[in-house]
Amino acid sequence: MRRHHPDVRTRPRPYRLLPLGRRGFRPGHPRPEGALHQEGQRGEICQTCQQAQAKQPEDGGTGQGGGPSMDEAAQHILNLLDTWGYKFESGAHNEYVLHFGKVCVRYGIDKEEAMTYAKSNFSSDYPDADSVMKSCYKHTEKLGTWHFYRKGEGFSGKPTVKVIKQWLSMRYEFHHNEVTGFHEVLSRDIIKGKYHKWTRIDDNIENTIWTQMDEMGLEVSAIKLHAIINSDFSEPWDPFDEYLRSLPKWDGKTDYIDELANRVTINYCPGYHHSQEEFRYFFKKWLVSMVVAWVSPRVVSQTILIFIGRGGINKTTFFYYILPPCLRQYFINESTANYTDKDFMEAFSSKALICLDELESTFGKGLSALKSNVTKLVFSIRRPYDKYRSELLHRGALCGTSNSIQIITDEENRRYSPWFVDNIESPRETPIDYQHVYAQAVALGQEVTNRVKNQEEGWVYWLTTVDIDVMREHNGMFMVSNFMEDQILRFYKVPKSDTAPQYVKFRYSSEIMERIGGSPALSRNMSHQNLSAVMQRLGFKKVHRAKGNGWLVIEKNPGEINTEAICSPNECAETYLKPYRAVATDSQNGSDQQ
Structure with a gap:
């Protein structure tokens, strides 16, 4: 088994195929008994090899002879694997033989x-050594890409x-993080290496590697080193794909996602589809769509799960901890997000989960930009320091938190999924069962993919037309007070089919706005709203004339407006007398008991 530095973050294994999409997969890698997905060789070149490398031919090429014999190279390869931290021991036989074969x-x-060497040295303890070696030799594109330095040869010159x-490959492992767009490095030497976890390559690290090469006598320009690292030499790596491949298979019975949803206690509000059962239903859709969107370029998570409630009940904490530890660096808290900003749009590609913390009512261009970004498949952006624009795939899901109940300004906004939360069980004190939760999400995503492919009906992770209708009624509980609608109904009535023509008036939109927006405060509030949409929703008929569009309305006279403002006796009695009656009844009951 490989010996690890305490801070080493290694790639999970074994891998399991995840047919949710195409993103970031590396086909052609054999996987007998959990064979690795990556090179996996790390470390400083072994001492034996360093001693043998005294001088390199002037052309920097192959030196004397071609590939070495097995007898000639065996001890060097064993020393190299030892430096990289691999041991041929129980539980790590496959890993060791795989890397032995790759170096060969x-x-x-x-x-x-x-094959003969592996059979005589490994097969007695590991019967599958022969098949692993055969799989290694299928990759002929790597055959002979390294030169074996014999006595008197070494890395030097140009x-x-x-x-x-x-x-570089004998000392470091490089990859191109397809999520962040950055190149990262990991030292192979588990003792002397500087980078014991995947580290983003910056100017300092590149200069350090260049200095190391120069001190060993290699005349390499910094420009050439940068070009090599930023080429296909650094293999593409997708952390989302790799994590999901590492998960165990779901048992198909236990509903771990429902168990996670039950950690969030929802306030029951009848009439708004706002119950614990309905929360579990929509939470599962949100979670599964988030996972599928990570690895499927044609899928976008279009729902924003929002927790609303008092402070200190772990709303933001829950969303942060819903990601497994190895993916938490792909969480971002955007409490002051500008929805039209390039950095915000870039986060949709480089993050797994974007939390809109302290979310408030959004109007106008901000709301339009947010709704547009949520549904985009690709963001065309030029990242900082890049020469060209990049087509960035939309991966990230959205969540949000708020202390205010009234956050929705558009009743057609199906993208919001707000829930009034009473309490959340702390994920710090009771850790989440990440492996089983995400294994179930992967399995459900695969089931949906297969059903759609076979044109079968069943549960899906996106909102159906029925779900959208339910969510529209649900979101009515969180709608911002519509002052424009209130003012229109205060001054106008909708004409009916039997209304006498002399009572129906034609009014331009500007006339209506002038009448209903009497005070500056009301005018500012209504400036974000669309008069036409509100009038149509209320049932007013739009009429086109040569001088512009207008509406057929019945104007209320001042007397009618004042009459509607009067509180009826029944309303007053219900509002003011009922509490006193209750107190009187309680007092009477107390007297009777005495």
């Missing part, structure tokens, strides 16, 4: 010689690109 391939060692790649 890179050095161009004859297949039969390598090396070729091929030699530079070998020098």
Whole structure:
């Protein structure tokens, strides 16, 4: 088994195929008994090899002879694997033989010689050694890409690109993070290496590597080193894809997502589809769509799950901890987000979950930009320091928190899924069962994909037309007070089919706005709203004339307006006398008991 530095973050294994999409997969890697998805070799070149590398041929090429014999290279390869932290021991046999075979391939060692050595040295403890070695030799594109330095040879002079790649590969592991767009490095030497976890490559790290090469006598320009690291030499790596592949298979019975949803206690509000059962239903759709969107380029999570409630009940904390520890660096808290900003749009590609903390009512261009960004499949952005624009896939899901109940300004906004929360069980004190929760999400996503492919009906992770109708009624509980609608109904009535023509008036939109927006405060509130949409929703008929569009209305006279403002005796009695009656009844009951 590989010996790890305490801070090393290694890639999970074994892998399992996740047919949710195409993003970031690396086909062609054999997986017998959990074979690795990556090179996995890390560390400083072994001491034995360093001693043997005294001088390199002037052309920086192959030196004397071709690929080494197995007998010639065996001890060097074993020392190299030891430096990289791999041990041939119980529970790590597959890993060790796999990396042994990969090094043999890179050095161009004859297949039969390598197979014979593996059979005699590994097969007694690991019967599958032969099949693992065969799988390694299927990758002929890597055959002989490394030069075996014999006595008197070494890394020095002006090396070729091929030699530079070998020098780097024997000391570091590089990859291109497809989520963040950054290149990252990991030291292979588990003792002497500087980077014991995947580290973003910056100018300082590049200069450090260049200095190390220069001190060893390699004449390499910083420009060439940068070009190599930022080429396909750094293999693409998708952290979302890799995590989901590492999960165990869901048992198909236990509903771990429902158990997670039950940690959030919802206030029951009849008439608004606002219950614990309905929360579980929509929470599962949100979670599964988030997971599928991570790895499927044609899927976008279009629902914003919002927790509303008093402070200190773990609203934001729950969303942060809903991501497994290895993915929490892909969480971002946007409490002051500008929805038209390029950085905000870039976060949809580089983050797994975006939390709109302290969400308030959004109007106008901000609301339009948010709704547009939520549904985009691709963001065309030029990242900082990039020469060209990038087409960034939409991966991230959205969530939000608020202390205010009235946050929705558009009753057609199906993207909001707000819930009035009473309490949330702390994920710090009771850790989430990440493996089983996400394994179930993966399984449900695969089931939906297969059903759609076979044109079968069943549960889906997106909102159906029925769900949208339910959510529209649900969101009525969180609507911002519509002052424009109140003012229109205060001054106008909708004409009926039997209304006498002399009572029906034609009024331009500007006339209506002038009458209903009497005070500056009302005018500011209504400036964000669409008069036409409100009038149509209330049932007023729109009429087109040569001088512009207008509306057919019945104007209320001042007397009618004042009459509607009077409180009836029944309303007053219900509002003011009922509490006193209750107190009197309680007092009477107390006297009777005495």
